[in-house]
Amino acid sequence: MISEILTKYLSNEATEQEIQTLFEWIDASEENKKEFIAAKKSCVMTSLSDLNSISETSVIQLKTRNKVFKYLKFAAVFLVLLGLGKLAFNYNQKAKYSKEIVLELADGRSEFITKNNQTKIVNNKGDLIARKFPNQITYFGKVHDQEVVYNTLKVPYGKKFKLQLSDGTVVSLNSGTTLKYPEQFGLNAKRNVYLTGEAFFEVAKDKTHPFIVHANHIQVEVLGTKFNVSAYPENPTVNSTLIEGSIKLAEAENKSNTVLIVPNQMATWQNNSKKIITKFVDTSIYSAWTKGDIAFKDTPFSTIAKIIERTYDVKIINGNSDLARQSFTGSIKISESSVENILELLKRDTPFNYAVKENTITITNIP
Amino acid sequence: MSNNNSFESNLFESFKKGDQAAFTHFYEKYFKRITAFCIQFIYDKDEAENLAQEALLYLWQNKQSLDSVNGIQSFLYTYAKSKCLNTIRHNKVKDRFKNDLLNIKERELNIEILNSISFDTLELTELERIIQESINDLPPKTREVFIKKRIENKKNAEIAEEMQVTLKAVEAHMTKALKILKTKLSDYLFLIFILICNN
Numbered sequence: 001m002i003s004e005i006l007t008k009y010l011s012n013e014a015t016e017q018e019i020q021t022l023f024e025w026i027d028a029s030e031e032n033k034k035e036f037i038a039a040k041k042s043c044v045m046t047s048l049s050d051l052n053s054i055s056e057t058s059v060i061q062l063k064t065r066n067k068v069f070k071y072l073k074f075a076a077v078f079l080v081l082l083g084l085g086k087l088a089f090n091y092n093q094k095a096k097y098s099k100e101i102v103l104e105l106a107d108g109r110s111e112f113i114t115k116n117n118q119t120k121i122v123n124n125k126g127d128l129i130a131r132k133f134p135n136q137i138t139y140f141g142k143v144h145d146q147e148v149v150y151n152t153l154k155v156p157y158g159k160k161f162k163l164q165l166s167d168g169t170v171v172s173l174n175s176g177t178t179l180k181y182p183e184q185f186g187l188n189a190k191r192n193v194y195l196t197g198e199a200f201f202e203v204a205k206d207k208t209h210p211f212i213v214h215a216n217h218i219q220v221e222v223l224g225t226k227f228n229v230s231a232y233p234e235n236p237t238v239n240s241t242l243i244e245g246s247i248k249l250a251e252a253e254n255k256s257n258t259v260l261i262v263p264n265q266m267a268t269w270q271n272n273s274k275k276i277i278t279k280f281v282d283t284s285i286y287s288a289w290t291k292g293d294i295a296f297k298d299t300p301f302s303t304i305a306k307i308i309e310r311t312y313d314v315k316i317i318n319g320n321s322d323l324a325r326q327s328f329t330g331s332i333k334i335s336e337s338s339v340e341n342i343l344e345l346l347k348r349d350t351p352f353n354y355a356v357k358e359n360t361i362t363i364t365n366i367p
Numbered sequence: 368m369s370n371n372n373s374f375e376s377n378l379f380e381s382f383k384k385g386d387q388a389a390f391t392h393f394y395e396k397y398f399k400r401i402t403a404f405c406i407q408f409i410y411d412k413d414e415a416e417n418l419a420q421e422a423l424l425y426l427w428q429n430k431q432s433l434d435s436v437n438g439i440q441s442f443l444y445t446y447a448k449s450k451c452l453n454t455i456r457h458n459k460v461k462d463r464f465k466n467d468l469l470n471i472k473e474r475e476l477n478i479e480i481l482n483s484i485s486f487d488t489l490e491l492t493e494l495e496r497i498i499q500e501s502i503n504d505l506p507p508k509t510r511e512v513f514i515k516k517r518i519e520n521k522k523n524a525e526i527a528e529e530m531q532v533t534l535k536a537v538e539a540h541m542t543k544a545l546k547i548l549k550t551k552l553s554d555y556l557f558l559i560f561i562l563i564c565n566n
Contacts, residue, residue: 007542011516013523016464023472037480040407042552043545044480046502046517047403142461264387270413276452277413280394280421 010257016240064335106149138164152180168204175310200290238269241286320352379436408451422446444486501551512540
């Protein structure tokens with residue numbers, strides 16, 4: 001009876017009632033207590049062994065990872081996954097569903113970025129503030145702090161875009177991303193930008209004007225380096241991954257809740273617990289998208305499905321529970337692979353059926 | 368085995384010189400183990416991972432103080448142990464039970480257990496070997512259940528579903544695993560106790 005409860009307790013399955021019984025038994029005699037301690041100790045000591053090498057995780061290799069990521073060694077990469085929290089700025093829900101890239105100017109005008117429209121952007125005073133190329137906008141100039149105004153760029157699913165901010169910082173924006181940034185940075189102000197979605201920043205060095213990315217309830221501060229930010233609204237966490245340099249994360253409403261991370265670390269902010277957790281990771285996985293790749297490492301299918309949805313602008317409905325539980329490792333070249341190619345690869349590991357209708361892919365069990 | 372040892376000794380030399388790749392090897396080797404150790408005292412996976420992370424960072428910062436590769440494990444577990452003790456003593460372990468007396472009692476027991484564990488380098492290496500062997504010697508199904516429980520932190524019901532066996536069978540395997548390990552390890556833990564007391 002007691003040994004049964006003891007087992008349950010050690011495997012974390014005992015009810016409070018049973019634990020009460022167990023603890024009363026422990027208190028009953030010194031012998032009992034010794035026996036309990038010996039049992040828990042044996043259990044604890046098994047953590048000394050390499051449980052990993054014995055366990056088998058089901059993972060497939062999609063394709064060997066490309067050496068091309070390695071250049072990123074010199075970039076500080078951090079990735080922010082934005083949670084469901086309220087956005088730091090107001091944005092038009094309708095634009096989210098636009099199929100074109102939309103630029104909103106400070107005076108409220110907005111325009112679609114297409115291949116053919118004008119190549120100069122002027123502010124409401126008629127001053128030239130930026131030049132536009134087919135896949136990039138370059139801003140220049142500085143203004144007095146009180147004159148700082150913000151532009152907002154929205155990139156829909158299935159598209160990518162590049163911005164050069166007025167301080168020289170280059171930002172690559174991934175699919176499904178919104179970035180709000182000063183049209184021209186202030187002379188003495190900090191460099192604040194606001195992100196939902198994912199972006200790779202190559203921040204121009206300027207120690208006197210810290211660069212701060214606001215995402216969800218988190219502020220990520222850097223002094224000048226390169227990093228990647230990913231901040232999607234469906235995730236309840238904010239992840240920041242650093243390749244080189246140093247960044248500081250702080251909770252926006254509680255600045256004492258802060259961590260500094262070193263290269264190859266990822267810091268994760270959790271909306272629910274309001275904690276920032278750090279660990280070492282393979283950073284190339286988190287910046288692969290800037291090279292036109294999708295990379296996974298032990299990544300659950302649900303996350304992969306979301307990445308495919310954003311990259312290819314499709315909708316995936318998964319009704320296969322085996323697949324939902326599966327994790328995958330590998331990388332995919334976006335330009336050389338269709339959604340069907342990816343699904344065929346995944347099918348080899350975990351068999352499933354799928355049907356494509358317009359932009360919706362429905363995955364089902366094999367009958 | 369000896370190959371592995373010389374491989375690790377070489378890595379240890381690079382690690383002491385500040386080679387990050389060598390550190391990554393040790394990081395990957397120990398991160399999950401230290402987490403698994405801490406989780407049994409603080410019952411929070413994130414918090415346990417944080418402590419493991421901290422232990423490894425501390426190892427990196429204090430790499431000069433280590434003499435041999437065998438010292439790493441002792442260093443990490445000793446640090447994790449003292450961190451767990453601090454966490455419990457400062458009441459930072461979240462309450463698991465409605466009845467606060469149970470929370471208090473559990474913490475007392477955990478402090479006692481932690482205090483009774485010593486991570487002396489030599490014994491640790493030997494102990495690790497014995498534990499590894501004991502786990503390897505478990506009957507295959509029992510081992511699978513034990514590992515799912517310990518590494519993946521799964522509920523019995525999930526394990527039953529994954530392995531397509533009844534809940535009762537999972538419980539039986541868990542009982543068996545703990546019983547075998549307790550027998551094999553408690554003898555050894557007792558032996559360590561004698562060794563320490565005689566020194």
